[in-house]
Amino acid sequence: MEFGEKIKTVRSKLGISQSALAKKTQLSLRSIQNYESGQRHPANIEIVKRLADVLGVSYEYLLDDTSKYVIDAADRAGQNAAEDIDRLLSDVQGFFAGGKLSQNDKDKVMRAINEIYWESKEAVK
Numbered sequence: 001m002e003f004g005e006k007i008k009t010v011r012s013k014l015g016i017s018q019s020a021l022a023k024k025t026q027l028s029l030r031s032i033q034n035y036e037s038g039q040r041h042p043a044n045i046e047i048v049k050r051l052a053d054v055l056g057v058s059y060e061y062l063l064d065d066t067s068k069y070v071i072d073a074a075d076r077a078g079q080n081a082a083e084d085i086d087r088l089l090s091d092v093q094g095f096f097a098g099g100k101l102s103q104n105d106k107d108k109v110m111r112a113i114n115e116i117y118w119e120s121k122e123a124v125k
Helices: 003-014 018-025 029-037 045-055 065-077 079-097 103-124
Strands: none
Touching: 003 018, 003 029, 003 045, 018 029, 018 045, 045 065, 065 079, 079 103
């Protein structure tokens, strides 16, 4: 289960509205909506811990691989880098999850992304 799904499931079981969760965690309603929809991930572990405290679960339970990666990126490269990575991962996830491209075309896109990465890495050397 993804980060946002976990928040939504626990919040619903507790009978807490998104608005109430936002107030109790001192986050914006939009942030809660973005987390639950999978459009964004928290940029630092403190936000995850506040959510976990209010929801009565461990912060480790809430984290998924993408959330961990975004938080790590923020720690290493700053908030702007984390937001860029989060946006990119969200866009790529949306691209691969939906759309009208065949699986073969999606495979070609993935290969192209991989090639761009390796070419960019070589160019930096």
